Amino acid sequence: MTVWDLLLWGILPYVMVAVLVGGLIWRYRYDQFGWTTRSSQLYESRLLRIGSPLFHFGILVVIIGHVVGLFIPKEWTEAVGVTEDVYHVMALGLGSVAGFATIAGVAILIWRRRTTGPVFMATTKNDKTMYVVLVAAIIAGLATTVISVFGPHEDVTYRDTVSPWFRSLFVFQPDIAAMSEASFAFQLHTVIGMVLFIIWPFTRLVHAFTAPMHYLFRPYIVYRSRDGRPSASGGIRRGWAPVGTPDRDRDRARSGRGPR
Structure with a gap:
């Protein structure tokens, strides 16, 4: 285990959580009026009607796939009859469709934001940084999905490395050794994902943590x-x-x- 392994897989995850939680509390306390997507539908709606559903439905499936892959141990899926080969085929099918839908949706939204004058004028530096990191995370995720299926066969997969490391974080005993054995593609995707969550509270993505329960009773x-x-x-x-x-x-x- 190197110093970089300790920093990336033993310290950075908890720094990410601290910044995420602290940033959300700060944003809610001092910027409640800014806790929004800053909707620009009035300026342009045709591209928004296409790109927004593609992105949101795609990212929802991506999140569900990550939850299944990271939280559910391989032994559990095998116990119910889902072999590793079947699991990877399902991951490739759903992951590819969701990933391409997400990247297509965000591409349309970025094009709309860049080519529609009033929308571009309302884009902040934080938003531009967010789009770069978000697109990088999506592309890296698609790459890892393809590599895990079509790449060189390895006895050690992300379900033997990334998943155990992720679950170990919740008991404050990070399995740094397991994560250090993961391939570079999965390590890169994980680092980009942590950077995305670090900047999350300071961008328009903060609206994802809003539960609009008052809409049910207003x-x-x-x-x-x-x-x-x-x-x-x-x-x-x-x-x-x-x-x-x-x-x-x-x-x-x-x-x-x-x-x-």
């Missing part, structure tokens, strides 16, 4: 004309309004019930 949106003319219902507001607000008191007065 009232419906009431649209009104600007001229203030009464509606066909006599001007009575039929949406929800917090008790004690001027809107609610005014509506109750119009209906003859008076403020509560």
Whole structure:
């Protein structure tokens, strides 16, 4: 085990978690209004309707594949009848489709952002850095998927190296020796992935950690004309309004019930 192995596989993962968690807390506390994708749909929607679903559905399948590959030991899948060869064929099929969908989606989004003036003007340096690291992570992931199936056969695969190392991090006993035996392609993909999570809280990707639970319980949106003319219902507001607000008191007065 070298010093680089210790730094990359024993220290950097915990630095990544500290920056990720600390960055999310800082962003939420001091930049809640910036906790958003900063939607640019008003400027251009045609390419967005194509690129965004491709990227989001592709990346969802990629995440599921990583969860299965990293969290579930090889012995468990073999115990239910999924041999290593079958597993790699499934990983190649789903991983390739999801990977190419993701890269196609992000390519469309980058092209849209570069060629649409107002969208490009709203792109920050952090966003540009994020796109570079994100694309690098996706390409490296596709490369490792192809190499693991079509590359030279090895007795030691990522399920014998990367996966045990990843699981060992949760018990604070990082299996540095296992990760050091992984191929360079998997090591590179892992490092790029950790860099992506380090910069995550400081980019538009932060919206992925938002759980919009309030959308399930918020009232419906009431649209009104600007001229203030009464509606066909006599001007009575039929949406929800917090008790004690001027809107609610005014509506109750119009209906003859008076403020509560």
